[in-house]
Amino acid sequence: xxxxxxxxxxxxxxxxxxxxxxxxxxxxxxxxxxxxxxxxxxxxxxxxxxxxxxxxxxxxxxxxxxxxxxxxxxxxxxxxxxxxxxxxxxxxxxxxxxxxxxxxxxxxxxxxxx
Amino acid sequence: xxxxxxxxxxxxxxxxxxxxxxxxxxxxxxxxxxxxxxxxxxxxxxxxxxxxxxxxxxxxxxxxxxxxxxxxxxxxxxxxxxxxxxxxxxxxxxxxxxxxxxxxxxxxxxxxxxx
Numbered sequence: 001x002x003x004x005x006x007x008x009x010x011x012x013x014x015x016x017x018x019x020x021x022x023x024x025x026x027x028x029x030x031x032x033x034x035x036x037x038x039x040x041x042x043x044x045x046x047x048x049x050x051x052x053x054x055x056x057x058x059x060x061x062x063x064x065x066x067x068x069x070x071x072x073x074x075x076x077x078x079x080x081x082x083x084x085x086x087x088x089x090x091x092x093x094x095x096x097x098x099x100x101x102x103x104x105x106x107x108x109x110x111x112x113x114x
Numbered sequence: 115x116x117x118x119x120x121x122x123x124x125x126x127x128x129x130x131x132x133x134x135x136x137x138x139x140x141x142x143x144x145x146x147x148x149x150x151x152x153x154x155x156x157x158x159x160x161x162x163x164x165x166x167x168x169x170x171x172x173x174x175x176x177x178x179x180x181x182x183x184x185x186x187x188x189x190x191x192x193x194x195x196x197x198x199x200x201x202x203x204x205x206x207x208x209x210x211x212x213x214x215x216x217x218x219x220x221x222x223x224x225x226x227x228x229x
Contacts, residue, residue: 043223044222045220080196100162101162102218104157105156107156112125
């Protein structure tokens, strides 16, 4: 069975602060894919990143960075110098290599204020 | 990445009626999915829309309540039948794309309110 845990329900930060969103997953598959999506108030789900289980390199894209650690089954997401436009719900998701179904975490609501 | 559109973007419906949601993709895709997101909740897979055959439903979802069509590789519909207020949700179409079908993208969603 697959499981994704996002323990942080809601986080509030002041603009320009750095913030890390945690994601812990469980799977018995050796091949799997991890995703992060952003859902702004408008409701659409915006794809941010996909990482496969064989690639533990951390990734940076502008102000966003991701830390994948298989030893702790975590795939954390850091926003550097947060902005008000980063306010959204962020979902971590897992897909086994043999299946097509995405298992989502419960999401973390990020509120960035001035 | 695939570009996905959904119609309608939102609707307010009366109890007992049905609504059909359309999903259009700008390229042929093998796998299309329908997800539900109840208010304040995470996303749950309703079913996989199979081209040329019946949809594959997840536990807790049945064809009579959520009939799905997939007439070709770019289009699918989801019907929410005999609606009740508990069906008020965002319904999202999703497709697998990429060379190994492991990139997954979502449509803009249909926000449904049932009175």
